[in-house]
Amino acid sequence: RTLPPRHSNMQTAAFKQAAPRAGVAGHSSRGRANLVVRAGASRRGVLLGGASLVAVVASPLILVGGAEASGKAFLPVTSLSSFQKADQRTEYTTRVNDILRGILTAEDSPACIRLALHEAATYDITTKTGGMDGSIMLNSQEASLPVNSTLGPVIQKLKEAKKEIDAGDKSGAGPISYADLIYLAGRSATLKKWYDIKIARSQTVSGGKTIAGQFANPWPAEIGRLDSTEASGNLSQIPALDADVETIRKFLTGLGAKDQGSGPFTPKPPFWDQPGFVLWTAAALDPEAEEQRFVTANPDAYAGFKKTYDISRKTVTSTNYEVDFAAMYNKLTRLGAKFDNTRYLYPIPVTSIV
16 A cells, blocks of 8 residues: 655644644644544635645644633734735625625715715825824814714714724724725625616616626725824815816815826826716716716816716626726825735634644
């Protein structure tokens, strides 16, 4: 018979003390490293468990809160694999979105986008201050600006959501930042709005749910923003909702833009006519009417975009509008944001098996 491969004492000892995530156990028997899958374990849990087992061989273990008495050790965040980190962020985002969907409605989408826009639009590229830092919900001076007067109801909803999100944290991921909450609220409410539209346009509800669920535009969530209680940046540059289109256009084209002169090869500013049209109109009290207002005021700049998006939005699958909006919204909500790439990550237990 074929003899099993031999392992060094170091490898055997490492496998003895390693046991990955729930659903997978690691142990050594006669020099062989084995994975034992417990009943009910998910395929992803098994794969991530295997990654944890491999990672722990080369990583130190840490003891957390009475681990000596329980015999339980933890794999530190710094030693988590990229798969494990991605999995934890996905789990966290999913839990937050589930709570937001229970509090926000599709009708809240414009207000949530406007909240994110007003927060990000304080960014001053010259001083590198302001932007997506949660201050619109943490600083009374900023929150009380006349331009933010219509945001009170959605801010209150998000404060309720934060209480529920933080109270439901069972893994040790920590409280959600207000900056991430604002970002995810705009994303969640907009996805809900698109979902409802697809179902309404489908011949059957079940068919609409299938299409909306399986053929929707993938919208990667970006989390890890840090908060600030300071009202910094340019707090006076945001136009009122009823400002004339040219004023809004100048504001948007200058948002986050560097002074690079002018000429045929000068790069377009981050929020030139197309992203400006998409983001500002989506944040209006009546997005469809605002799109038409932009076209009427400046057909050369905006009529082509509206025509393209109107055709695209007739489908019930992923649309060009959805793809563009998701990318533009993610770009907007990076303005001034400071990210902590370890936020919401937590050590995972490693069980010793003798």
